[in-house]
Amino acid sequence: MRDxxxxxxxxxxxxxxDEDLIDLMAKSSIDAVSDAGNVEIDAIFVGNMASEEFTGKxxxxxxxxxxxxxxxxxxxRIENGPASGSASFMAAFFxxxxxxxxxxxxxxxxxxxxxxxEECTExxxxxxxxxxxxxxxxxxxxxxxxxxxxxxxGLTRDQLSMVSLKNHRNGAKNPIAHFQKExxxxxxxxxxxxVDPLRLYDIxxxxxxxxSVVISSNTQKDGILVAGIGQxxxxxxxxxxxxxxxxxxxxxxxxxxxxxxxxxxxxIDLMELHDAFTILEICEIENLGLFKREEIAKAYKDxxxxxxxxxxxxxxxxxxARGHPVGGTGIYQIYEIVEQLRGKAARRQVEDAKTGLxxxxxGFGDNVIVSxxxxx
Amino acid sequence: MMNGGYCEHCGRTFYPExxxxxxxxxxxxxxxxxxxxxxRIISYAVKKDKDAxxxxxxxxxxxxxxxxxxxxxxxxxxxxxxxEGIIEILKEFDLLE
Ligand SMILES: [Zn+2]
Numbered sequence: 001m002r003d004x005x006x007x008x009x010x011x012x013x014x015x016x017x018d019e020d021l022i023d024l025m026a027k028s029s030i031d032a033v034s035d036a037g038n039v040e041i042d043a044i045f046v047g048n049m050a051s052e053e054f055t056g057k058x059x060x061x062x063x064x065x066x067x068x069x070x071x072x073x074x075x076x077r078i079e080n081g082p083a084s085g086s087a088s089f090m091a092a093f094f095x096x097x098x099x100x101x102x103x104x105x106x107x108x109x110x111x112x113x114x115x116x117x118e119e120c121t122e123x124x125x126x127x128x129x130x131x132x133x134x135x136x137x138x139x140x141x142x143x144x145x146x147x148x149x150x151x152x153x154g155l156t157r158d159q160l161s162m163v164s165l166k167n168h169r170n171g172a173k174n175p176i177a178h179f180q181k182e183x184x185x186x187x188x189x190x191x192x193x194x195v196d197p198l199r200l201y202d203i204x205x206x207x208x209x210x211x212s213v214v215i216s217s218n219t220q221k222d223g224i225l226v227a228g229i230g231q232x233x234x235x236x237x238x239x240x241x242x243x244x245x246x247x248x249x250x251x252x253x254x255x256x257x258x259x260x261x262x263x264x265x266x267x268i269d270l271m272e273l274h275d276a277f278t279i280l281e282i283c284e285i286e287n288l289g290l291f292k293r294e295e296i297a298k299a300y301k302d303x304x305x306x307x308x309x310x311x312x313x314x315x316x317x318x319x320x321a322r323g324h325p326v327g328g329t330g331i332y333q334i335y336e337i338v339e340q341l342r343g344k345a346a347r348r349q350v351e352d353a354k355t356g357l358x359x360x361x362x363g364f365g366d367n368v369i370v371s372x373x374x375x376x
Numbered sequence: 377m378m379n380g381g382y383c384e385h386c387g388r389t390f391y392p393e394x395x396x397x398x399x400x401x402x403x404x405x406x407x408x409x410x411x412x413x414x415x416r417i418i419s420y421a422v423k424k425d426k427d428a429x430x431x432x433x434x435x436x437x438x439x440x441x442x443x444x445x446x447x448x449x450x451x452x453x454x455x456x457x458x459x460e461g462i463i464e465i466l467k468e469f470d471l472l473e
Binding site for chain 1: 399402419421423424429431439442443460461462463
């Protein structure tokens with residue numbers, strides 16, 4: 001199999017945007033293609049979860065191809081919940097590694113602020129199993145259920161708040177982050193309870209945004225190798241899992257990506273994790289095998305996951321501070337790792353970053369994609 | 377009494393019943409069983425101005441989700457399914473009997 005490289009990236013600032021989904025997508029696409037030296041694009045893959053509900057528009061891939069002046073070029077949209085971005089990346093990767101296409105554009109985004117917070121939660125809850133739906137479960141419900149399990153075992157409010165604290169601190173250094181302001185432990189600890197024990201600052205914001213990458217069989221300067229990619233599913237009705245803290249799909253996806261990249265966890269220099277809820281970052285660190293449950297709080301306190309720490313996590317600010325335009329998040333994560341591996345992350349730069357990992361959840365851990373990128 | 381599924385291959389029970397396969401092992405050898413009415417709360421979440429919701433493990437190991445009725449969360453609970461198909465988790469079953 002041939003090497004597949006990321007040769008161009010582009011991203012719009014996450015946040016509350018005045019622009020339509022198509023404009024966000026067109027802009028990040030144009031930036032990525034330009035960053036790729038205006039290479040000839042063979043096809044477009046579009047990641048988006050819910051343009052129908054959020055914007056009333058279907059066939060967003062055709063629309064984007066048309067706006068980009070790509071008449072005649074193949075285009076398709078891929079929906080895979082909040083892992084739509086990574087799924088479109090994965091499909092694009094298959095198309096290039098197989099030799100079917102040489103260079104393709106992947107654009108993933110979401111316009112979410114067009115609806116109220118309540119409507120947004122409703123739209124996102126459509127990804128749950130019907131039995132969960134009739135009991136009014138939402139995604140934050142699962143965030144709260146998981147948080148309580150950790151708290152029952154001794155995780156304190158202050159320890160949980162370390163996640164939000166770090167991610168806001170990193171977001172403050174990221175020009176495309178939704179929140180670019182540091183916050184205090186007091187502010188996190190006294191923020192309103194949304195679903196007890198979850199507080200507002202345990203939950204990612206509702207963001208608009210679009211990010212793009214160009215992947216190619218070409219090798220050129222600054223090319224970042226797609227070294228490994230893996231996906232796995234778990235039971236769709238999350239309550240049925242034997243242990244809610246056991247992220248089986250993450251473990252399997254990581255094993256597959258690691259095997260393909262022929263690396264061990266010690267080779268990974270930094271990670272973008274799916275912190276839709278702060279507890280997920282902690283749970284993912286545990287399930288990736290980085291630290292045991294009882295060691296994690298101390299690791300946060302010791303600064304292990306900070307930008308200058310041993311294994312930086314969510315240097316972009318993560319979903320919490322960079323933002324979570326659901327269908328777009330997977331590509332935003334890849335964007336951050338590419339900036340880091342190129343040495344272009346400015347105030348967020350991780351020293352001598354060679355290998356980075358992204359974890360994108362398409363649901364509450366029931367569909368997980370892990371990507372490993374390497375400086376070539 | 378609530379119905380659930382029992383997998384003759386792996387011996388596990390699940391709710392709701394399924395048409396094609398066991399969610400744990402993928403076998404299609406399943407039969408309908410009555411689920412026990414008692415279990416323990418694994419975790420719960422409390423929404424503003426709404427009933428709490430919980431994940432409960434029934435006494436045979438089957439996991440369900442449902443809405444908690446009452447004002448205090450107790451670990452041991454009794455389960456009831458309403459005509460609308462909502463699973464109600466009754467916290468103070470000892471007082472109800
Ligand atoms: Zn079975």
